[in-house]
Amino acid sequence: MTIAYDGGGYKGWQRLTNEPGTIQGTIERMLSEIEGSPVKISGSGRTDAGVHAKGQVAHVFLKTNEDPELLRQELNRMLPEDIRICRVESVSQSFHSRYSAVSKVYEYRIDQRSRADVFTRKYCYHRPVHLDLDRMRQAADHLTGTHDFGSFTDNKEADSVRTIFSIDIKKENEKLVLAFCGDGFLYHMVRILAGTLLEVGEGIRTPESVLEAFHHRDRSLTGFLAPAHGLCLREVNYK
Amino acid sequence: MTIAYDGGGYKGWQRLTNEPGTIQGTIERMLSEIEGSPVKISGSGRTDAGVHAKGQVAHVFLKTNEDPELLRQELNRMLPEDIRICRVESVSQSFHSRYSAVSKVYEYRIDQRSRADVFTRKYCYHRPVHLDLDRMRQAADHLTGTHDFGSFTDNKEADSVRTIFSIDIKKENEKLVLAFCGDGFLYHMVRILAGTLLEVGEGIRTPESVLEAFHHRDRSLTGFLAPAHGLCLREVNYK
Structure with a gap:
């Protein structure tokens, strides 16, 4: 389904x-x-x-x-x-919604305008600030790839190595959309990635700061937890 | 404002x-x-x-x-x-939001898919039927112009002559959008126009049936009152 x-x-x-x-x-x-x-x-x-x-x-x-x-x-x-x-589709007995998945795409939406759009306010995080997209894309490049994301979760997990295939940052209908494609995400990981990228865009942290976060498993090295209502699971891909 | x-x-x-x-x-x-x-x-x-x-x-x-x-x-x-x-703008004393207006545009949104889009369900009327857009556009042509719209209101008004400058029917993000531009609209008029066009699109009435409605002031000659939540006042234009 x-x-x-x-x-x-x-x-x-x-x-x-x-x-x-x-x-x-x-x-x-x-x-x-x-x-x-x-x-x-x-x-x-x-x-x-x-x-x-x-x-x-x-x-x-x-x-x-x-x-x-x-x-x-x-x-x-x-x-x-x-x-x-x-x-709804019939699948073989060997299909498993979680273990057969090869990638997932999550979208995080930000409404930067001074007044929130009344029609999308429940699906976008309203943060009326200027964002430097170039800096955010630099950080996104650093985040892409296979890394230990132990600093990017609110749950201690034995195995926190994940692969992010791509992070796409684009404007869509006057909203900023961050699209994360990866092989799997830890607890709160996408929202912490979004919060970290926002802090980079606002100049609170450098694009390179995420590299340091990879070498420790320390939540205090990463950004704030972006609110839940800006996040959407767009798709799950299978072979 | x-x-x-x-x-x-x-x-x-x-x-x-x-x-x-x-x-x-x-x-x-x-x-x-x-x-x-x-x-x-x-x-x-x-x-x-x-x-x-x-x-x-x-x-x-x-x-x-x-x-x-x-x-x-x-x-x-x-x-x-x-x-x-x-x-918010400063205007001259002679400006009046209603009497200075030269035209208004209302949009009526219809979600035709079998399942309503969960994210736009509060801003679109869900009507999962096939619609013949050519027939609807024929009816829209008949409706455009200066007519007595006395059959297209739920309020008896002395002067029910209005001018519709255009009715635009188009697909937008998988929704059908009916855009009505006119010099003014009577009570319930846009929702009755939308209901009438839907009935034309579904084959319940002919495109020409609207011409007959102009010659009487009879609400029973026009279509159903389309639900309020599909309607949006898009803009008011001034000289």
Whole structure:
């Protein structure tokens, strides 16, 4: 399943025991109703509370052999309007939404104008400052590649080596969009990358400061945690 | 003042006696605080409950001689995030937001996809049907010009002759956008025009049926009232 959601009203992707208000939990409840027995789905990764998605991917094992397109329509009729199933496909047993993924693209949107656009205010981080895009692109070049991103997470993880394939910085409809493509991201990593790039753009830190952060695993060497509502999981790519 | 607002949380533009929740009333409250005495503003026209604006215009007489740009910033700091003052300009005493206007442009947005886009669902009318754009453009040609639009309003008005300068029908970011430019619009007129064009596009009525509607003042000859949340006042033009 490929899923789009407005994360504004949710406590994030991951189901919480005995707590409503998660995206995974909401979809599972509908699927369980269709199946007539409890169903669990497995997402390509968690998104934090408030984070959006245009192309989250999840897999599920179902007993019923319903036509994928009919299942999609049935689910969309049941789901609230801030969650939509974009596509349902049959896959082989070996497919895994997380382990089969080869890359993911996250977008971080910034509204730099003095007044926030009233129509996109829930999907853009409003930061009315001047940003030096050249400096940000220099830092983005340093960040691209395979590195230990232990300074770019709020969770201690044994293996914090990840590969960023590209960081694209561009203007789109008067918003600044930072697009991060990588093989996987640590907890809070994209939001810390966005916060770090913003601080570089504002002149608070140098583009080279990120190189030093790679040599330690020290959260204090990286930028602020950019707010959740500016972030969107755009796509998950498979072979 | 040029004003943008997300009308979703409001009872429309016009101030209601002893009732909060209008856009005019909200801006007047802030301006009165700045002035230190009650201030009334005058808009180019009312927008219904739930209708949005990117470029509503209002004028106001103020005693204070504050710099327009500082006034704009002060207002924006005080206003809720779904109302934004885009521009404040000094004008001559003879300027009137409504009577000096030479044309207005309203946009009506339709999301035709089977599943509504989760990110624009509050600004587009979701109608997952096939539309024949050629037929709609034929009807739009008939509607353009100076006519008695008495069948295209939910209010009996003595003078229901208006001029529509153009109706532009185009696809934009996978949405269908109907842009109506005219010298003025009657109560519910744009939403009835949108509903009528949709019925033409769906084959429920012919493009020529609108010509018959001009010869009577009969609401039953025109289409359904398209929902408020698809409508946006894009701009008001002055000489």
